[in-house]
Amino acid sequence: MCLCAGVFGDEVKSVSVMEGDSLTLQTHITEIQRDDRILWKFGPQETRIAEINKEDNIISINGDVLDGRFRDRLQLNNQTGDLIITNITTQHTGVYQINIRGIKMTSHRFNVIVYAHLPAPVITSNSSKCSSSSSSNCSLLCSVLNVRDVSLSWYKGNSLLSIISVSDLNIRLSLSLEVEYQDTNTYRCVLNNTITNQTQHLNITHLCQTCSDTTGVIISVIYLLIFSYNNLFYYLL
Template sequence: MKKMFLIFAYFFVCFCCLTGVFGDKVKSVSVMEGDRVYLTLNTDVKLQRDDLIVWSFGPEGIRIAEVNKEANKISIHVFDGRFRDRLQLNDRTGDLIITNITTNHTGLYQMDIRGNIVTSYRFNVTVYAHLPAPVITSNSSQCSSSSPSNCSLLCSVMNVRDVSLSWYKGNSLLSIISVSDLNIRLSLPLEVEYQDNNTYRCVLNNTITNQTQHLNITQLCQTCSDTTGVINSVYLLS
């Protein structure tokens, strides 16, 4: 029994040495899109002169680039138009550089080093679009009476994904809504008193950046008496 165990252990170690695949570890990378933005996926490994480095993309493992150290050759494969004229390879390290990166380059990247052993590195890349500024509007159809009723507000953004939209009162979080998939319109309501002197702000954010819109209660929340005063002023000026 002990002999069989040793034989099994021997073959298992040999198999690990031959494959050397570290597929369980995935490095997450986040970046903003932009014309001048580039992303470097690196592994900090030292390549041997007979190594073959293969980069693939997506769950299907589409080959996009490779370095053949033995043949001293770099190849870029453009089977997917999103990578056309955007990929560069470092022939010394095998690092992959993506230039002019956009949200279309979000996905899983894998680097396989095929030499005496096969080692794999995986990168889960998320590319975020620039965020628009949220818009605050009054949800009230008409002015309110002088009674202590609330002013209904709505903070909205269009065509965003992987974001959170929040209302803050000072530094305190009041409410939050999040979305992962592309959303045509994302809205978050808020009710405040007409004479509220607190500061409110609506914040749109992802894991990298944010956009903030401050609430002007005087401008968006007017009582009927406020509106009448404005109209009377206009008549007096006339």
């Protein structure tokens, strides 16, 4: 759960949270006073989503507004007026505003960014299945589908080789890399946002083989099949 306290005046506090988590937006109030009225709003239209009117003893949660995106997800702390959003989704990304009317008027705003869980990047080879020379280059591609507000990077050990970033929703995000066949270094492709990351390690021997390696594997398989056949023939006799 993320606990976030707002800021006064025209400032906006930025909050990042993962999809599926709970988020608590705090009011700075220790205890609501008898004449206080607390109003929570969301989005550019400042849609009312929750209210506490202490004088009239009213507690109201409007989860059905905005096509029901807040339905069964909002809670109010009766003592402090804190707003709790449970099982949050990317649809809840936006600006939340609280207006507090009492002895004095105050307001806080939160810019909430909800990140979806990241998929694991996929590494594929654009080269032929094998190369006759171990000194030639093997062309690789690391890619992910349907991501936004992320960076995709290639690392050699702990050294950053290349990086590409995207803010808008991208159908496919890709980053290429060339290595020598039978390279003994360790490579990894990393997809990350401001909260978390997903890493895919490169298996060079699997994606980048020399033809001699492939031939050796084939010969070994043939010998194994011959050996198995001879054993079977001997058993049948």
